[in-house]
């Protein structure tokens with residue numbers, strides 16, 4: 664019965680494009696203009712996470728910064744899956760390029776976006792967060808992810824473990840295939856968490 668209910672909810676979410684994995688957020692954090700930034704990684708030609716990042720940044724009036732792997736993953740879906748699997752399951756880091764103009768310590772609130780890869784964050788995101796854990800100390804961090812139907816899986820939990828000294832607000836999962844019909848949910852994701860001063 665519970666399995667039936669859970670399956671039904673997943674299908675409902677896939678077909679309606681609802682955001683997934685939402686948890687209540689107490690009070691939105693007040694942030695001054697120019698003190699929020701959006702950092703993301705996106706791989707697929709559709710750019711689902713890029714779309715989410717740009718929509719969130721537009722709502723915030725913030726800049727976006729893209730994380731890129733030093734050695735890009737294959738453009739072929741199944742080869743990319745094979746390349747990423749051991750990295751994701753082994754929580755390995757993949758080298759990333761320096762991000763022009765980004766000094767995470769200059770911001771009070773950072774939104775970080777990743778596709779769900781093998782149930783967790785994409786390895787270049789794990790690398791960026793690990794490299795910036797000290798810069799993110801004491802800051803508010805808002806995690807969002809897009810996925811192919813698996814929902815949040817381990818993304819939010821594993822992310823929070825990387826930055827134990829940050830104020831990590833409840834992460835949010837979005838269905839990748841319906842992200843472009845989900846602008847209102849992306850905007851609500853922002854306004855639930857931050858209030859521009």
Ligand SMILES: Cc1cc2nc3c(=O)[nH]c(=O)nc-3n(C[C@H](O)[C@H](O)[C@H](O)COP(=O)(O)O)c2cc1C
Pocket residue numbers: 704705706707708709710711712713740743744745747777778779780781782783809810811812813814838839840
């Ligand atoms: C290597 C790889 C692994 C993936 N693993 C999962 C997964 O475990 N669960 C899931 O729901 N979707 C998975 N997906 C689908 C992506 O999370 C989804 O298509 C996402 O929206 C893509 O975002 P992007 O367009 O920004 O790259 C995977 C995709 C790739 C390429």
